[in-house]
Amino acid sequence: MSSVLPRSQLAPSPAPPAPAGSKGAAPVATGEPLIRLRRVTKVYGSGSAAFQALRGVDLDIDAGEFVAIMGPSGSGKSTAMNILGCLDTPTTGAYEFRGVAVQNLTRDQRARLRRRWLGFVFQGFNLLARTSALENVELPLLYRGVPGEQRHAAARQALALVGLAGWETHTPAELSGGQQQRVAIARAIVSEPAVLLADEPTGNLDTARSREIMELLRDLNERNQITVLMVTHEAEMASYARRIVHFVDGVVDSDVVQRSAGGRS
Ligand SMILES: Nc1ncnc2c1ncn2[C@@H]1O[C@H](COP(=O)(O)OP(=O)(O)O)[C@@H](O)[C@H]1O
Ligand SMILES: [Mg+2]
Numbered sequence: 001m002s003s004v005l006p007r008s009q010l011a012p013s014p015a016p017p018a019p020a021g022s023k024g025a026a027p028v029a030t031g032e033p034l035i036r037l038r039r040v041t042k043v044y045g046s047g048s049a050a051f052q053a054l055r056g057v058d059l060d061i062d063a064g065e066f067v068a069i070m071g072p073s074g075s076g077k078s079t080a081m082n083i084l085g086c087l088d089t090p091t092t093g094a095y096e097f098r099g100v101a102v103q104n105l106t107r108d109q110r111a112r113l114r115r116r117w118l119g120f121v122f123q124g125f126n127l128l129a130r131t132s133a134l135e136n137v138e139l140p141l142l143y144r145g146v147p148g149e150q151r152h153a154a155a156r157q158a159l160a161l162v163g164l165a166g167w168e169t170h171t172p173a174e175l176s177g178g179q180q181q182r183v184a185i186a187r188a189i190v191s192e193p194a195v196l197l198a199d200e201p202t203g204n205l206d207t208a209r210s211r212e213i214m215e216l217l218r219d220l221n222e223r224n225q226i227t228v229l230m231v232t233h234e235a236e237m238a239s240y241a242r243r244i245v246h247f248v249d250g251v252v253d254s255d256v257v258q259r260s261a262g263g264r265s
Pocket of ligand 1: 053071073075077078080
């Protein structure tokens with residue numbers, strides 16, 4: 001995304017680590033999806049308490065897509081998002097990110113992949129209280145060792161990108177829910193991820209604020225070429241996406257590309 005600091009100005013950003021013997025972290029080969037799930041299962045717990053949340057998910061996502069994931073409560077949407085976001089691992093099956101077999105990475109390698117390539121937004125905003133918007137947005141850069149001045153500049157740009165220029169010193173308590181979610185989105189994109197993963201980002205917002213957040217996600221997708229994966233159970237919010245993937249009982253039940261996407265129909 002060109003409107004925030006070019007990658008070269010950020011901290012060293014190594015390609016995702018490749019386990020020995022893998023084909024490595026070379027740029028995605030032509031025709032290869034950014035994300036590929038194959039027969040992914042997830043079992044929580046064990047013995048008589050075991051619960052199979054995912055029962056064999058196959059999903060390909062190309063760079064630049066805007067995908068909404070829908071489905072009933074308990075159908076495995078968050079489980080799939082956590083796996084895609086390297087916050088959790090499949091019980092069986094394969095997850096390739098840019099051709100790298102994520103399930104073969106160590107915990108550290110996965111954490112690095114996550115910090116370098118992925119941004120997260122949650123329903124509950126998850127901002128630090130009594131901490132300014134600017135400092136909240138700077139956090140991921142702090143973890144990456146980006147020096148102060150550069151951090152401030154990047155965080156300011158990210159806040160401006162989400163429409164919060166001038167709100168840098170405000171704490172979450174001084175911001176509306178919609179503004180807090182914007183701060184969370186700025187924090188997610190400040191490290192210039194390839195993919196933004198948002199799990200019910202409008203779940204705590206009213207309809208008007210939800211639409212604004214969806215418009216922001218659409219703009220980030222269209223203008224900044226960020227691949228967006230978003231869970232929602234509201235059809236109106238899903239209509240902003242180009243493609244809607246429906247989960248039912250831990251599998252992909254339908255996968256539809258919409259003709260009139262973008263909330264403009
Ligand atoms: N950490 C966990 N331990 C045990 N069961 C879980 C855990 N997380 C989710 N589940 C169960 O897995 C199923 C899928 O959950 P989830 O992926 O959160 O669904 P969704 O996001 O579609 O509502 C649900 O039945 C849920 O209760
Ligand atoms: Mg969920």
